[in-house]
Amino acid sequence: MSRSAAEVVREYGPFPGVEHVHGVTYDGQHIWFASGHTLKAFDPLSGKMLRSIEVAANAGTAFDGHHLFQLAGDQIQKIDPNTGQVIATIPAPGGGCSGLAWAEATLWVGQHRNRKIYQIDSRTGAILRTIESNRFVTGVTWVNGQLWHATWEDDESDLRRVDARTGEVLETLEMPRGVGISGLESDGGGLFFCGGGSSGKVRAVRRPKRGPRRAAVRRPTRPGSR
Numbered sequence: 001m002s003r004s005a006a007e008v009v010r011e012y013g014p015f016p017g018v019e020h021v022h023g024v025t026y027d028g029q030h031i032w033f034a035s036g037h038t039l040k041a042f043d044p045l046s047g048k049m050l051r052s053i054e055v056a057a058n059a060g061t062a063f064d065g066h067h068l069f070q071l072a073g074d075q076i077q078k079i080d081p082n083t084g085q086v087i088a089t090i091p092a093p094g095g096g097c098s099g100l101a102w103a104e105a106t107l108w109v110g111q112h113r114n115r116k117i118y119q120i121d122s123r124t125g126a127i128l129r130t131i132e133s134n135r136f137v138t139g140v141t142w143v144n145g146q147l148w149h150a151t152w153e154d155d156e157s158d159l160r161r162v163d164a165r166t167g168e169v170l171e172t173l174e175m176p177r178g179v180g181i182s183g184l185e186s187d188g189g190g191l192f193f194c195g196g197g198s199s200g201k202v203r204a205v206r207r208p209k210r211g212p213r214r215a216a217v218r219r220p221t222r223p224g225s226r
Contacts, residue, residue, distance in 0.1 A: 006159060006173035007206040009191070012047045014200030015040070021195040021202055023061030023071065023100055024139070024183035027081070031193055033183065033202055034061045034070060039079070044187075044204075053084040060100025060139070060183060062107060064122070069107060071097050076107065076125070090125035093118045099140035099149060099184060110137035110149060117149060117167075131167040133160075139184025139195065143207065150181035150194065157181045159192060159205065173205065 012031070013021075022034035030041040030050060034057030041051035059071035068079040071092060078088040092109065099110030099117075106128060109118045117140055119129035131147075138157075139150035147164040151157060157180040161171040175181060175194075183195030192205045 001169055002171040002208075004173060004208070006175045008176075008179075008203050009206050010204040011196075012042065012044075012202040012204075013196070015042070015049060018200045020182075020198050021200060022057065022059050022183055023098075024185045024193050024195045024202060025061040025063045025068065025100075026185050026187050026193060027063045027068075028188075031185075031202060032061055032063070032068065033195055034058060039068065039070060042202075044193075051081075053079065053081070055079060055084065055086060059098050060110060061185075062100040062102045064102045069100060069102065069122075071100050071109070076100070076109075090120075090123065093120055093125065093127050098136075098138050098182075101140040101142055101185070103142035103147075108140045108142070108147070110140045112136050112138060117147075129164075131162070131164065133162075133167060138180075138182055141184045141186045141192065143186035143188060148184065148186070148192070150184040152180040152182065152197075155180075159184070159194075171208070173208070175205075179203075 018035045024033045032041045039053040039057045042049045056072035062069040070077045075089045077086045096112045098112040101108040107122045115133045117131040135151035136153040138152045157175040159173040180197050181194045182197040185193045194203045
């Protein structure tokens, strides 16, 4: 297993009126994050806040190319980003869900204290696969066929590339002590966007170029992306 220090290349925020950053996602133009009672979007170039949608948003966030998905208690909400309306809900896999990602036309859900990642059907919520971790899972993302998740436990946080079949840890990026990750998303290229919990910040972390590439996973079509 490869282990190295995470390289934080930029910090966004803290944002006015934001006490906590939960889930994070990226639509190819804007970074969205869950802040409790609202989903907020900002420009990753300027850091300027652009949008706000009033919706329960206290955990993971994902984007499928057309819609936002937001964890809210025991449900996952499907949201039209243009209108802000919740157009469907599906059950979340048990309590304590944290991270959320879209890949392979399915949703991937991190379960915090149970230390698991579930692949679920995005229409029904049926569990398709379960992966176990040995630390609290606080964020999930896919990039270039690789499954990554964030951990945060005992004041230590890291990013982990894992085998999507076995959960084996293949690579670890260790965050500075005291800097936690509360949500995770890839930009589809060389950066991770990491929620900063009660700091009210989102941090950009450089993704290492090394590491074997697996068969490509279908990511959402992001407007303005490569």
